[in-house]
Amino acid sequence: MSIGEHQWSTWRAVKPMSADKNMYQTSDTSSRIIRAAEQLFAEQGFKETTMRQITTLADVNLAAVNYHFGSKKGLIQSVAERSLTPLCDAIEEGLARLDANISAPALEELLQVLATALVRVHGRNAYALAVLMRLLDLAYRPAQQGLQSFMHTQYGKRMAVFMHYLRQETQSLDEREFFWRLHFMMGSVIFTLSNMHVLIALDKPGTEVDAAVEVQAILQRMVPVISAGLLAPGNSDPG
Amino acid sequence: MSIGEHQWSTWRAVKPMSADKNMYQTSDTSSRIIRAAEQLFAEQGFKETTMRQITTLADVNLAAVNYHFGSKKGLIQSVAERSLTPLCDAIEEGLARLDANISAPALEELLQVLATALVRVHGRNAYALAVLMRLLDLAYRPAQQGLQSFMHTQYGKRMAVFMHYLRQETQSLDEREFFWRLHFMMGSVIFTLSNMHVLIALDKPGTEVDAAVEVQAILQRMVPVISAGLLAPGNSDPG
Amino acid sequence: MSIGEHQWSTWRAVKPMSADKNMYQTSDTSSRIIRAAEQLFAEQGFKETTMRQITTLADVNLAAVNYHFGSKKGLIQSVAERSLTPLCDAIEEGLARLDANISAPALEELLQVLATALVRVHGRNAYALAVLMRLLDLAYRPAQQGLQSFMHTQYGKRMAVFMHYLRQETQSLDEREFFWRLHFMMGSVIFTLSNMHVLIALDKPGTEVDAAVEVQAILQRMVPVISAGLLAPGNSDPG
Amino acid sequence: MSIGEHQWSTWRAVKPMSADKNMYQTSDTSSRIIRAAEQLFAEQGFKETTMRQITTLADVNLAAVNYHFGSKKGLIQSVAERSLTPLCDAIEEGLARLDANISAPALEELLQVLATALVRVHGRNAYALAVLMRLLDLAYRPAQQGLQSFMHTQYGKRMAVFMHYLRQETQSLDEREFFWRLHFMMGSVIFTLSNMHVLIALDKPGTEVDAAVEVQAILQRMVPVISAGLLAPGNSDPG
DNA sequence: TATGAATGAGCTTTCATTCAT
DNA sequence: AATGAATGAAAGCTCATTCAT
Numbered sequence: 001m002s003i004g005e006h007q008w009s010t011w012r013a014v015k016p017m018s019a020d021k022n023m024y025q026t027s028d029t030s031s032r033i034i035r036a037a038e039q040l041f042a043e044q045g046f047k048e049t050t051m052r053q054i055t056t057l058a059d060v061n062l063a064a065v066n067y068h069f070g071s072k073k074g075l076i077q078s079v080a081e082r083s084l085t086p087l088c089d090a091i092e093e094g095l096a097r098l099d100a101n102i103s104a105p106a107l108e109e110l111l112q113v114l115a116t117a118l119v120r121v122h123g124r125n126a127y128a129l130a131v132l133m134r135l136l137d138l139a140y141r142p143a144q145q146g147l148q149s150f151m152h153t154q155y156g157k158r159m160a161v162f163m164h165y166l167r168q169e170t171q172s173l174d175e176r177e178f179f180w181r182l183h184f185m186m187g188s189v190i191f192t193l194s195n196m197h198v199l200i201a202l203d204k205p206g207t208e209v210d211a212a213v214e215v216q217a218i219l220q221r222m223v224p225v226i227s228a229g230l231l232a233p234g235n236s237d238p239g
Numbered sequence: 240m241s242i243g244e245h246q247w248s249t250w251r252a253v254k255p256m257s258a259d260k261n262m263y264q265t266s267d268t269s270s271r272i273i274r275a276a277e278q279l280f281a282e283q284g285f286k287e288t289t290m291r292q293i294t295t296l297a298d299v300n301l302a303a304v305n306y307h308f309g310s311k312k313g314l315i316q317s318v319a320e321r322s323l324t325p326l327c328d329a330i331e332e333g334l335a336r337l338d339a340n341i342s343a344p345a346l347e348e349l350l351q352v353l354a355t356a357l358v359r360v361h362g363r364n365a366y367a368l369a370v371l372m373r374l375l376d377l378a379y380r381p382a383q384q385g386l387q388s389f390m391h392t393q394y395g396k397r398m399a400v401f402m403h404y405l406r407q408e409t410q411s412l413d414e415r416e417f418f419w420r421l422h423f424m425m426g427s428v429i430f431t432l433s434n435m436h437v438l439i440a441l442d443k444p445g446t447e448v449d450a451a452v453e454v455q456a457i458l459q460r461m462v463p464v465i466s467a468g469l470l471a472p473g474n475s476d477p478g
Numbered sequence: 479m480s481i482g483e484h485q486w487s488t489w490r491a492v493k494p495m496s497a498d499k500n501m502y503q504t505s506d507t508s509s510r511i512i513r514a515a516e517q518l519f520a521e522q523g524f525k526e527t528t529m530r531q532i533t534t535l536a537d538v539n540l541a542a543v544n545y546h547f548g549s550k551k552g553l554i555q556s557v558a559e560r561s562l563t564p565l566c567d568a569i570e571e572g573l574a575r576l577d578a579n580i581s582a583p584a585l586e587e588l589l590q591v592l593a594t595a596l597v598r599v600h601g602r603n604a605y606a607l608a609v610l611m612r613l614l615d616l617a618y619r620p621a622q623q624g625l626q627s628f629m630h631t632q633y634g635k636r637m638a639v640f641m642h643y644l645r646q647e648t649q650s651l652d653e654r655e656f657f658w659r660l661h662f663m664m665g666s667v668i669f670t671l672s673n674m675h676v677l678i679a680l681d682k683p684g685t686e687v688d689a690a691v692e693v694q695a696i697l698q699r700m701v702p703v704i705s706a707g708l709l710a711p712g713n714s715d716p717g
Numbered sequence: 718m719s720i721g722e723h724q725w726s727t728w729r730a731v732k733p734m735s736a737d738k739n740m741y742q743t744s745d746t747s748s749r750i751i752r753a754a755e756q757l758f759a760e761q762g763f764k765e766t767t768m769r770q771i772t773t774l775a776d777v778n779l780a781a782v783n784y785h786f787g788s789k790k791g792l793i794q795s796v797a798e799r800s801l802t803p804l805c806d807a808i809e810e811g812l813a814r815l816d817a818n819i820s821a822p823a824l825e826e827l828l829q830v831l832a833t834a835l836v837r838v839h840g841r842n843a844y845a846l847a848v849l850m851r852l853l854d855l856a857y858r859p860a861q862q863g864l865q866s867f868m869h870t871q872y873g874k875r876m877a878v879f880m881h882y883l884r885q886e887t888q889s890l891d892e893r894e895f896f897w898r899l900h901f902m903m904g905s906v907i908f909t910l911s912n913m914h915v916l917i918a919l920d921k922p923g924t925e926v927d928a929a930v931e932v933q934a935i936l937q938r939m940v941p942v943i944s945a946g947l948l949a950p951g952n953s954d955p956g
Numbered sequence: 957t958a959t960g961a962a963t964g965a966g967c968t969t970t971c972a973t974t975c976a977t
Numbered sequence: 978a979a980t981g982a983a984t985g986a987a988a989g990c991t992c993a994t995t996c997a998t
Contacts, residue, residue: 043380
């Protein structure tokens with residue numbers, strides 16, 4: 001296998017056996033694998049991380065990954081699901097709480113829902129957050145359109161709700177402008193969070209930092225910037 | 240070699256032989272290799288692109304890459320240099336032209352210099368632009384700090400001038416806020432341009448597009464957004 | 479890897495995992511590899527023997543060598559250690575037995591200790607003996623000084639005891655003459671034993687021979703010759 | 718090609734064109750190649766020396782070796798011939814001078830003829846001598862029997878004369894004992910001379926030495942030792 | 957559930973050689 | 978006579994995966 005060319009086209013074939021179980025109570029072995037994988041994927045990327053590195057760091061047998069997750073792709077999928085499912089839950093909860101208020105949510109409030117959800121779900125595990133971002137990035141490669149459609153199928157609908165709200169708060173933009181600004185902003189988020197560890201180290205060299213606090217702080221810096229970017233007056237007609 | 244772990248630590252060893260010649264008039268073979276590599280690197284990433292893919296697409300012998308560039312790493316380096324050197328030239332030219340005007344350049348004008356340089360150098364070769372962005376992204380991985388220091392050594396000083404101007408136009412931000420916003424914005428640029436082809440295809444599905452025109456259009460959309468992001472009023476104290 | 483230029487400089491990095499186990503009871507696969515390697519190294523040399531030749535002869539998978547020995551260099555090292563360690567043991571035992579006798583050992587007795595040790599350890603495996611000699615030969619090449627220092631570090635002290643005795647029995651020689659004669663004699667041993675198979679075949683063409691018997695016989699021929707060479711009256715002052 | 722397995726079986730196919738010319742007046746290019754090859758072959762061995770190393774050291778084009786010598790094998794052959802032919806000449810001359818004296822030559826005188834010939838031919842070029850020895854060593858490998866028969870065909874008869882004399886001076890030995898002692902002694906010579914540079918450096922570390930003087934000195938040390946070895950009283954019946 | 961051993965496919969790189977000029 | 982470019986073959990090695998236990 002390789003996280004190159006063909007690998008996401010057959011993703012449904014992997015055995016999803018322990019996927020659900022992992023949600024509630026993972027075996028020591030498979031959670032150790034997950035944790036090691038998250039760290040290495042975050043630091044190096046998927047392709048550049050080998051099964052040996054993962055199993056060595058997790059201190060488990062080389063064959064354990066295939067036993068528990070079927071394949072490297074299966075492992076990546078598990079990591080993704082462990083990230084995305086609770087994140088979607090948290091976002092929906094946040095939106096529901098917003099709805100309770102009468103007034104329409106301002107754009108910043110909306111982004112705050114996202115930020116809060118990210119912190120709630122991944123505040124304690126910055127690696128998982130970075131991996132998630134890396135996965136989003138990967139989904140935009142032409143050779144990975146299988147991954148893209150997996151994401152879309154699994155999480156498309158849940159995300160659509162948030163997108164709908166977002167669109168409502170950016171009605172000044174035409175459809176195309178919205179599309180591009182959305183991706184500009186996604187770029188900010190994906191790049192910043194997937195390289196979070198390095199950026200924090202650059203920002204506060206030599207300091208021992210608390211990831212949970214840092215993630216929170218970064219997102220607080222980001223919300224107004226993204227908001228301003230989305231709402232900025234644009235050029236008249238770029239083409 | 241591999242674009243994993245250690246690979247950039249010894250980058251100076253590769254033979255730079257035809258590097259200069261390539262600038263003016265490349266042999267058919269080595270420019271065919273460069274072009275194929277740019278495309279595949281842009282579409283798939285460095286690690287996931289094999290020499291066989293490159294040489295097959297370029298329709299040259301497998302050994303030709305090593306003959307002309309010494310190694311896969313050497314090829315990546317050549318691709319990088321072919322991108323960055325003229326880009327830095329173009330930026331400096333643009334800044335010089337700005338200087339000629341008396342009034343201090345506004346932030347947008349400054350960003351426009353960058354945008355213009357990007358279009359001038361890579362307007363005709365969107366793949367090279369995407370590869371460049373991918374390289375910038377890669378440089379933020381902890382395992383790739385050799386690449387980072389290569390970039391820094393080779394292009395750090397030239398970029399510093401632009402950064403200096405940029406800092407002058409964002410004096411309302413304290414040092415730390417500037418650091419983060421700069422990276423938020425770099426994330427936008429890196430993500431958007433490295434995934435340009437996919438985004439354009441999503442924006443205008445089924446259409447035959449002119450890359451030069453599209454790059455220009457995307458950057459025109461981006462300038463006001465980034466400018467607004469950089470200058471947005473922020474939170475009081477995120478930490 | 480290659481047994482050319484730089485290869486012994488980093489020899490400590492190879493995984494020594496099954497080295498000890500192999501001493502007592504090797505897995506079928508790794509001992510098959512060792513045996514095939516010994517034969518091919520003895521017949522052809524290290525550099526001219528490919529991993530594919532080894533694995534084909536051993537009838538194992540190509541990757542098995544890397545699995546069990548880490549690399550070609552690791553395999554050579556294992557072969558060397560499997561030879562040298564028991565040989566040193568046997569020599570030390572022999573010397574200890576000599577010590578038990580009151581009278582100082584004559585030169586021939588000393589050489590006989592060496593011969594007996596060689597026969598005891600390698601009588602059954604003439605290939606291993608030949609490989610060992612080939613390794614000693616290789617250690618004298620300037621480009622292989624890493625190998626030389628490996629040998630020195632690992633076995634230098636153990637060999638020094640034997641050398642000390644040898645020096646005592648050749649007190650008529652000055653230091654420099656001893657140095658050269660020692661190497662003349664090492665040349666005899668190394669050349670004869672590393673080319674043993676061919677020499678035996680030349681000596682007794684067409685005959686099916688028992689290696690154990692032949693090694694014994696050759697060494698018995700060699701002892702008095704070497705003894706005479708070491709003790710021969712020399713020229714007065716060659717320079 | 719490779720100086721492994723098959724390479725000497727077809728040695729006659731190489732174009733011998735410049736072989737003769739080289740004897741008298743070599744072109745600058747081909748003699749530069751020869752010199753570089755001698756040095757590298759002596760230091761590293763044949764297989765471990767690449768064409769690139771040779772042509773780089775000789776400062777000629779990579780293709781020049783094939784142009785002038787047909788192949789790597791052809792180059793080795795040329796190097797060998799340039800060594801062996803004048804050596805045989807010198808030995809025959811020496812023997813002729815011995816013949817002039819009435820009395821039968823003693824063994825040491827005979828060995829002295831060889832030593833003198835070696836010094837006369839190779840005193841100025843210790844690398845060529847080392848290569849020659851390395852070639853002799855190689856000729857004893859089973860996979861190199863083509864080389865052996867080449868040597869035999871080309872130089873067998875000329876050497877036979879010397880051997881005949883040698884046999885006459887060792888009549889106390891039976892045929893088989895002579896065979897083995899001859900090879901013991903050849904081992905001394907081959908090992909010592911092929912590793913000459915390293916041994917001299919070990920003997921006189923840090924000193925700038927004159928190769929011609931050293932070769933002469935080593936051979937003077939060797940003659941009495943070898944003589945004693947050949948004539949030593951042996952075991953009664955080793956088998 | 958877990959693992960040590962083994963494997964097939966494929967990776968980058970090296971090499972001697974060839975060829976058009 | 979000489980060379981820069983190119984090439985087919987093969988080298989050592991890596992990797993995800995499988996399998997018997």
